[in-house]
Amino acid sequence: MSDTKERKLTIARAMAESVAQYMRKDEKVFVMGEDIGVLGGVYGNTRGLIEEFGEERIRDTPISETAFMGAAVGAAQNGMRPIVELMFVDFFGVCFDQIYNNMAKNIYFSGGNVKVPMVLMTSTGGGYSDGGQHSQCVYGTFAHLPGMKVVAPSNAYDAKGLMNAAIREDSPVVYMYHKGLQGMGWLGTERGATVNTPEEYYEVEIGKASVVREGTDVSIVSLGMGVHHALKAAAELEESGVSAEVVDLRSLVPLDRDTIRASVAKTGRLIVVDEDYHSFGVSGEVIASVVEHDISVLKAAPQRVAFPDVPIPYAKIMEQFCLPNADKIVATYKKMAA
Amino acid sequence: MQPTLEQKMWMYEKMVVSRRYEEAIAAAYMEGKSPVFNMANGPVPGEMHLSNGQEPCAVGVCAHLKDEDTVTATHRPHHQAIAKGVDLKRMTSEIFGKANGLGGGRGGHMHLFDDDVNFACSGIIGQGLGPAVGAALSQTMQKKSGIAVAYIGEGAANQGAFHESLNLAAVWNLPVVFIIEDNSWGISVSKQKSTAVEKNSVRAAGYGMPGEYVAGNDPLEIFKVAGEAIERARAGKGPTLLELQTSRLAGHFIGDAEGYRPEGEKDALEADDPITKFRSHLIEQGDATEQEIENIETAAQAQVDEAIAHARASEDPAPEDALTSVFA
Ligand SMILES: Cc1ncc(C[n+]2csc(CCOP(=O)(O)OP(=O)(O)O)c2C)c(N)n1
Numbered sequence: 068m069s070d071t072k073e074r075k076l077t078i079a080r081a082m083a084e085s086v087a088q089y090m091r092k093d094e095k096v097f098v099m100g101e102d103i104g105v106l107g108g109v110y111g112n113t114r115g116l117i118e119e120f121g122e123e124r125i126r127d128t129p130i131s132e133t134a135f136m137g138a139a140v141g142a143a144q145n146g147m148r149p150i151v152e153l154m155f156v157d158f159f160g161v162c163f164d165q166i167y168n169n170m171a172k173n174i175y176f177s178g179g180n181v182k183v184p185m186v187l188m189t190s191t192g193g194g195y196s197d198g199g200q201h202s203q204c205v206y207g208t209f210a211h212l213p214g215m216k217v218v219a220p221s222n223a224y225d226a227k228g229l230m231n232a233a234i235r236e237d238s239p240v241v242y243m244y245h246k247g248l249q250g251m252g253w254l255g256t257e258r259g260a261t262v263n264t265p266e267e268y269y270e271v272e273i274g275k276a277s278v279v280r281e282g283t284d285v286s287i288v289s290l291g292m293g294v295h296h297a298l299k300a301a302a303e304l305e306e307s308g309v310s311a312e313v314v315d316l317r318s319l320v321p322l323d324r325d326t327i328r329a330s331v332a333k334t335g336r337l338i339v340v341d342e343d344y345h346s347f348g349v350s351g352e353v354i355a356s357v358v359e360h361d362i363s364v365l366k367a368a369p370q371r372v373a374f375p376d377v378p379i380p381y382a383k384i385m386e387q388f389c390l391p392n393a394d395k396i397v398a399t400y401k402k403m404a405a
Numbered sequence: 406m407q408p409t410l411e412q413k414m415w416m417y418e419k420m421v422v423s424r425r426y427e428e429a430i431a432a433a434y435m436e437g438k439s440p441v442f443n444m445a446n447g448p449v450p451g452e453m454h455l456s457n458g459q460e461p462c463a464v465g466v467c468a469h470l471k472d473e474d475t476v477t478a479t480h481r482p483h484h485q486a487i488a489k490g491v492d493l494k495r496m497t498s499e500i501f502g503k504a505n506g507l508g509g510g511r512g513g514h515m516h517l518f519d520d521d522v523n524f525a526c527s528g529i530i531g532q533g534l535g536p537a538v539g540a541a542l543s544q545t546m547q548k549k550s551g552i553a554v555a556y557i558g559e560g561a562a563n564q565g566a567f568h569e570s571l572n573l574a575a576v577w578n579l580p581v582v583f584i585i586e587d588n589s590w591g592i593s594v595s596k597q598k599s600t601a602v603e604k605n606s607v608r609a610a611g612y613g614m615p616g617e618y619v620a621g622n623d624p625l626e627i628f629k630v631a632g633e634a635i636e637r638a639r640a641g642k643g644p645t646l647l648e649l650q651t652s653r654l655a656g657h658f659i660g661d662a663e664g665y666r667p668e669g670e671k672d673a674l675e676a677d678d679p680i681t682k683f684r685s686h687l688i689e690q691g692d693a694t695e696q697e698i699e700n701i702e703t704a705a706q707a708q709v710d711e712a713i714a715h716a717r718a719s720e721d722p723a724p725e726d727a728l729t730s731v732f733a
Contacts, residue, residue: 105665106593129563129599130530130591158529161564195443196450196502198513200528253442253660380727381513382502383450388724 076264077250079111081223082188085230086113086150088268090120093148096234099126099135100152100188109154110190110249132162136187140169140239143185148234153189156243157203170239171214182237186230191219192245192292192342194390195254199378202386206290206341207348209241210319216273217319219243221294223250223264225317228271236273245291245342259295276323278330282312285336285400288327288353290316293340293391296372300396309400319349324356331357335366338399340391345373367403372396406632408625412468413692414701416624419467420460420680421705423484426493427455427655429709430483430500434659442660448501448717451513456484458622458654461679462586463488465627465649466554469635473551475540477533478526480515485556486526491519497712503719510722511730523551531557531564534583538570541579541638552580552638559648560591562605571612571646580638582631583646588653593665609646616646622679625686652677 076084090096097120098113104127107114117125128135132153139151153159159166166187173181193202210217216238220226226244233240248260279294280301287297294315301311314330316323331337337357339350350371357369372391380386408416430449437447444450456463459481467488470476478485486496492507499506500514507517515528523540527533537555544551561567562585574581585605589596602608609616615637619630627649634645652674656663663671687693693701 101591102593104593109592127594127598129594130560131563131565133565161529161531161566195445196513197444197452198515198528199511200515201452253444255443255445375728377728377731378511380511381451381499381508381516382510382722383445384502384721384724385510385727389727 073263074266075261076223076227077111077261078220078223078226078244079114079249079251081227081264082112082230082244083114083116085227085234087116087119089231089234090116090124095146095148096150097124097126097147098150098152099128099139101128101130101154103127103152108152110244110246111251112188112244112249113152132158133165136162136165137169139185139187140165140173140183143183143239144173144181148184150186150188150234153187155201156189156191156205157200159189159205167212171212174238175214183239184237186233186240186242188242188244190246191243192247193379193386194247196381196383196386198381202379204291204343206243206319206343207352209243210349210352214239215320216240217243218273218317219245219291219319220317221248221291221315222260222262224262225271225277227264228269229273229317231268232270232273235270240273243291247292257292257295259298271317274318274321274323276317276326277315278312278326279315280311280313282310282334284310284334285338285403286312286314286327286330286334287338287340287396288314288316288330289340290319290349292342296391296393296396297340299393300400303393303397304400309404311400322352322356324360327353327356328360332361332364335364336400336403337365337369338396338403339369339371339373340396341371341373342391343374344376345371346376348373370399370403372399406629408468408628410692412628413687416464416468416628417683417687418701418705419464419488420624420683421702422708423460423463423487424457424680425705425709426483426487427457429713431455431659433713444660453514453659454481454657455655455659456481458652458674458679459586459588460484461622461624461627462584462649462651465624466582466584466631468628469632470554471551472522473549475523475537475551475553476556477537477553478524478556479530479533479558479561480526480528481558482515482517482526486517486519486524489524490522491517491524492521493708493712494715495519497716498719501716501719502721503716504722504726505719509726509730531561531566533557534566534570537581538574538579541574541581542577545579550639552582552635554582554584556584556586558591559585559587559589559596559605560594560599562608563599571609571614571644574644575612575614578641578643580641581644582634582638583644584631585646585648586651587648588651590653590657592657604648606646606648614644614646616648618648618650620650622649622651624679624683654678
């Protein structure tokens with residue numbers, strides 16, 4: 068990273084730039100999905116692509132997710148490198164068979180003689196009252212199923228680097244971007260997501276977490292939007308003399324258990340922040356990574372700040388009550404330290 | 406099949422209520438959203454899909470329905486909800502996220518459920534088709550007389566659920582009427598770009614049921630064709646597929662810049678407003694006087710204003726209410 072030339076990009080632009088640069092050098096890469104052409108993607112992450120690459124390589128699809136998800140699997144197995152968009156992750160229900168019974172299993176079934184080099188990019192997250200079918204994260208649902216790598220960037224630098232790595236990868240990668248971090252004003256703007264992003268090609272390794280803030284008293288482990296809540300909480304905790312470390316998972320599959328364990332070994336306390344539902348998900352997995360490895364490092368029982376196990380309510384007052392935020396993280400720490 | 410005078414006036418009234426309603430919702434929606442348009446803000450946050458222009462599809466079909474008949478609607482549900490007789494105050498409270506809304510604020514505008522009149526809608530394309538088949542199955546198994554209507558947009562006819570549901574309704578000879586509102590756009594993607602056939606109604610042949618395309622966005626024509634399909638369903642003669650040409654006068658959702666529309670399309674659609682046309686028809690035919698029409702419009706506005714005022718004055722849910730009502 069050159070610090071002389073600041074080039075701040077939103078995640079949306081970083082994603083589009085990665086795809087465009089890759090498409091220029093590899094004609095096997097193409098994009099398909101709903102409203103990704105003239106509209107440039109509902110979340111801006113394919114903006115400008117149709118103008119440069121045309122309709123042959125930037126394909127607006129009918130509202131036929133099973134068909135185009137399956138087509139991506141077939142094209143990937145047949146020598147192309149498709150990038151396919153599922154507009155909201157909530158819509159996985161209509162095409163999950165292609166995702167988890169085909170995309171995720173065919174490499175294994177074939178003993179590796181078939182490759183499935185595709186990227187499934189999909190938007191996650193709520194906080195803007197879009198109701199229970201347009202606000203979910205379901206990180207755990209995707210990460211649970213073997214055979215697909217899963218990444219979730221929290222800022223534009225990682226977004227571009229992870230996208231590059233995902234396109235180059237010969238296995239399927241589910242790329243989950245949070246709507247609130249896209250830098251689209253109409254979805255709110257989390258400033259921390261718009262960061263310096265080099266123009267030249269680089270990769271962020273899939274499966275490597277990042278310690279985005281160092282500390283000694285507690286490890287706050289999160290992903291996507293949760294990282295920004297964690298950073299705010301850490302700044303608040305600092306004012307009361309508490310030194311919080313923040314770990315941005317960046318990848319869920321493979322999960323960087325070593326970085327999590329090393330952090331908790333140092334701090335002795337673990338809070339996992341996850342916008343996905345509380346039970347059976349990422350938060351439990353992160354805690355298990357620590358406790359099944361070595362409980363002697365723990366000074367307190369690990370805690371999670373996650374979405375309660377209810378469908379996501381529409382009314383702002385109820386949705387905000389359910390969502391993780393910095394105050395909840397700070398309060399959780401105070402209880403742990405008491 | 407011709408509507409009685411009473412049915413005609415009912416259709417006009419519901420069309421006007423629906424349009425005034427969308428205007429009022431749009432105004433409330435924009436509160437708190439300028440100078441910066443952020444969906445999260447204002448008394449009505451989230452996405453908002455308006456039905457302006459599509460009113461004939463709602464009234465022409467629902468004029469034939471009774472409370473026990475089921476309607477499943479989409480992410481663009483207000484006109485159909487109004488025509489099906491959903492309680493306007495409770496619906497508006499829901500859209501404002503209030504405790505006395507249909508779902509206590511849990512659902513929002515894409516998830517309106519009114520069990521009293523068997524109305525439901527949902528946010529995922531093609532999702533209501535199966536449940537409409539199920540409602541019809543339930544009525545049949547219980548030897549009851551209700552039928553079901555599944556509304557979808559033309560974009561949804563490319564979803565697997567559409568094809569599976571038509572086939573299922575046909576093999577089981579169920580009383581379902583499938584209604585496609587063809588506004589020619591699925592967000593930014595045109596029907597022409599996304600659909601292999603010019604008219605989805607021809608797809609009915611693949612499932613052995615009658616299919617008809619109704620051009621003109623005309624409530625009287627829709628009334629006639631839908632009436633025949635509903636009569637068939639009630640007589641135990643099985644499902645029908647109807648595709649109704651209509652026009653989306655608003656964006657896909659509020660905030661949509663609509664850059665994908667060809668130049669002049671919007672103006673042409675606005676010049677062809679079905680409510681204006683129906684109004685002229687009623688007057689020309691001597692069905693109603695200017696004064697009677699005006700009275701309907703005044704009453705419609707009053708009903709809408711009352712519903713909005715009711716919603717605004719209603720209590721917010723308690724935050725912890727989010728945790729209740731997960732299970733029956
Ligand atoms: C399964 C699924 N895919 C995509 C979407 C996103 N989406 C919402 S509305 C819409 C367009 C629907 O078009 P159409 O069915 O014609 O209805 P209209 O919006 O024109 O009323 C799309 C693609 C969705 N809600 N569900």
